[in-house]
Amino acid sequence: MAEVQQKVLSGFDTNTGNTAGRLFTAGGQPNVERKGTNFLNRFSIYHTLLNMSFRKYIILILFSYFMINLLFATIYFILGADKLGLDASNSCNSSAFSNCFFFSAQTLTTVGYGRISPTAFSTNALSAFESLLGLLLFSVITGLSYARFAKPESKIMFSKNMLLVPYKGGKALMFRMVSPTDHLLTDAEVIITLAILEKRGDKMLPQFYNLTLESNKATSLPLNWTVVHFIAPDSPLANIGLEQFEALHVEFLIFVKAYDENYSNHVQQRASYMPTDIVDNAKFKPMFYRNEEGTSTILEINKLSDYTLVQA
């Protein structure tokens, strides 16, 4: 079994030119629509619940809680609300149906006060089932709520623009990124993949290049990281002017991975820059400086995208 070193694909490679539009959105999601398969194959309930907004998540839980109780309340009501005995010791001014509803809620959450409780075989059996269902449902909600709470969020922030900076007598493409959180990312690695149309036979087909960087790894990310691609003579961008980028469907796909100590796990983040995001003859402003006492370093996150124009 020979070991072989083989070519790496970008995932968008094609010899038909059938792709269209930008390949990745600014947030790094592929600009692809999946068809011809079952909705459930494409869709992950877990993924959706894990990543929906907090507001939607809470509304969904409240709504589901209400609907499940409504369903059980209806069955209890049909079985006979009188089969849910009320403690005689207190008068109850709720209606029969609301009694059924609140009994259902007390069963589903296993709070089980007992003021309302099943007195017949039918209601007993149904509530035995409902309390089991409650435990099973809340096992999933419990896990999910905690997973949402504890979800690794790399939250690496990228500069709004990519700059074309005078550098070593030529030009370099630069963008920068920063981790705004107080816990440290380590073992960071970045890849910039350039997508560009090139003539292959008689067609213009998207080609992909991993750009050579001044440095592509950092042992930790305590400050900002400016990623630099010097447009050397061997760069695929060597003979291409910024004004041609649009026509050649140039797109820069950024892929960062790092180890997040907080979660003892690796995090990944993607971004993408389009020709309209590129500013020529500019350079980033410094975003960190010494504190007054000279004892530590101040990093200003909100200066991440700040640049100044320079003379060409």
Added chain:
Amino acid sequence: MAEVQQKVLSGFDTNTGNTAGRLFTAGGQPNVERKGTNFLNRFSIYHTLLNMSFRKYIILILFSYFMINLLFATIYFILGADKLGLDASNSCNSSAFSNCFFFSAQTLTTVGYGRISPTAFSTNALSAFESLLGLLLFSVITGLSYARFAKPESKIMFSKNMLLVPYKGGKALMFRMVSPTDHLLTDAEVIITLAILEKRGDKMLPQFYNLTLESNKATSLPLNWTVVHFIAPDSPLANIGLEQFEALHVEFLIFVKAYDENYSNHVQQRASYMPTDIVDNAKFKPMFYRNEEGTSTILEINKLSDYTLVQA
């Protein structure tokens, strides 16, 4: 302590030729039966419960819930159903045994309405134990239900056939795969291991080769991925016709791994192709195209296995 680069085994290597039948099933499970060990050594309860169908899982939980309650109900009944006091405030039209049963259910789930509740030392002690047992059992069921819900499922789909495609003046073996889900797989890698009988001494023994691929890695899988082995002169299949594959017990073992962003974890998937799965002189139909506005790409999952025959 010297560092040494050594040979990689397929796991099915043998110098006795004692293996039989296909090595891996189409789903990628090894075609091996384990004997001579304790059932419990071979069998993982966790694995079984995690991977059984949803229907079976629910039936198993309902059945276990019923049986545990039946067991405790019997003990309460033997201890004396009168030692589970009923609230005097409501008449109860359930029988003594069903009272015991429902009390058990109310204790196991910790819903504890209290209409039925222990009044003697014996029933108090048993119910104190049962509620603890309930918490312990549901701790496992809770974790398991959530693990089932949150289980990484790579769900990579493979084309039904492997094609023998005219390519660069010769032939290439191709199959393709696609991730039907909307969340992205990244850092994908594929290995094709060829199993084939070759003469070693006076025996025909299975030999294993990792086939050289046009590309074996992809930074992401937004579209389909066609994996290509060109049958170059140095390929172990260079001088072997498709008609000999069956006799030589040819088998292609596919092994894919990728990083699933949804689960922040690596997923692995295996598949296997047999000679009867190979179609000669065919090529895959394109499965993605531009949308009408030309702003994004449409991927048709159900065309994954579609091919057309070509002239040799």
Added chain:
Amino acid sequence: MAEVQQKVLSGFDTNTGNTAGRLFTAGGQPNVERKGTNFLNRFSIYHTLLNMSFRKYIILILFSYFMINLLFATIYFILGADKLGLDASNSCNSSAFSNCFFFSAQTLTTVGYGRISPTAFSTNALSAFESLLGLLLFSVITGLSYARFAKPESKIMFSKNMLLVPYKGGKALMFRMVSPTDHLLTDAEVIITLAILEKRGDKMLPQFYNLTLESNKATSLPLNWTVVHFIAPDSPLANIGLEQFEALHVEFLIFVKAYDENYSNHVQQRASYMPTDIVDNAKFKPMFYRNEEGTSTILEINKLSDYTLVQA
């Protein structure tokens, strides 16, 4: 920042010769006693609870449950058992203290029947605290019970003996291993580290060598894996007879890692062979064969350690 390839240590390297006895136990644990540090630094409660036997774990939980309830019962009793009201509707034939005890159990598990319930400020406040404590304690027990249940167990089995087998005109050291479980281990890798006393200056000091293996990696472990170190002229064992092994404190440390699909995680397992575990002029018996229909392979786990003597 230059990249440097540097020497790998075994972890037992010493230039004082201060180690004693076998370095690793047969189960692969280091034969080292830690002193001079706080017990809690050395000891991980989590580790202990995760790895203790099922029987001990259950006894520990039952005992803790009993003791915590006993503690709270005593406080309730001191506060006044009359401040835990009994439902008047049923006579209770339990004593005041046992009422306190069972009330505590009903509170800790949150079953809360309500037959016994707090009627005074003091008992109400204590039970409000106890139910919170119950939730916090059971959160840890829940997680732990599930972690025990779902814990990756590589359960790789090793042959009892290491054999010295006639091989390629010389001798080879061989042992074999097998995964008895039905789910597949993949990406397996093995390292054999030889520990042996050698003269350094005027002392005999333990030296460590990673032995060259015929193959040190396997893409999967569907069958048994026989690991082979051929004692070639460049082997550190080339000029050392088996009869000298004891005197030279020879020890073979086995380290295996593999990916367990069942847990989507890597598992590691260690073992160690001492000179007394080595059998000269022997070879392993085959442990797998074709089934009767010739359609699949039978693997007999209980033959793992079977060998036959061969003529030298």
Added chain:
Amino acid sequence: MAEVQQKVLSGFDTNTGNTAGRLFTAGGQPNVERKGTNFLNRFSIYHTLLNMSFRKYIILILFSYFMINLLFATIYFILGADKLGLDASNSCNSSAFSNCFFFSAQTLTTVGYGRISPTAFSTNALSAFESLLGLLLFSVITGLSYARFAKPESKIMFSKNMLLVPYKGGKALMFRMVSPTDHLLTDAEVIITLAILEKRGDKMLPQFYNLTLESNKATSLPLNWTVVHFIAPDSPLANIGLEQFEALHVEFLIFVKAYDENYSNHVQQRASYMPTDIVDNAKFKPMFYRNEEGTSTILEINKLSDYTLVQA
């Protein structure tokens, strides 16, 4: 897509010299203050709760529990304490507000005795919501408490000082580390990054070097590990005296990673040494020795930082 080997950054690299003070604290946290971003961006609630002291965590939970119950008690009280019926069977000597408070606690924890229970629509609805809220809150607290309990703690201990030891006719920098726990760390790797001011153009800028070590990897850590950088002629410290270290802002950043079998996970730990931590002409005292029977090795953790001065 060409594969390129590129430069590794330390994360503190700068061409402006804008950093100040020591780069990492002794505990390995970067000495950087983040500004200009939303507090919530910088701060991870999860991280804070996971890493705060046990005492603070418990106080926070007790306080939150009290405040949430106070809030709900107030609403119940406003709705009308008479709408929470008391069982008539026992007199209750608590006040109306404390009844509301304890009812809230019984609902939030789902203990639900039922002595106090909702009798009106308004209180029923609120308690149905509160019990759901309780389940959701405790789902997060449950997960968090267990995560705190099960959190991988590498707890590698580092010697207080770094020594400058006569070695091979020159000098070597040495520090040592030990894992005080009884479970084994494996696959350990260490990196020492030297930060030092060097003249670049007309500025003194911090430069970073990964120091060459006698060995940078260990297959396991059963004993202590002494890490050695021999100051060879090609070392960036070759021509720099210890007395210059302070002026050149010398700082040694230590980065260790290892696999912790206990948690089936990789752990990382960082430390840093400043010029004031370095002791010239010293060597570490041995910290392990044979036990009396000569059957195993004793490791004395508290001798980790012990050294003796030697003649230069």
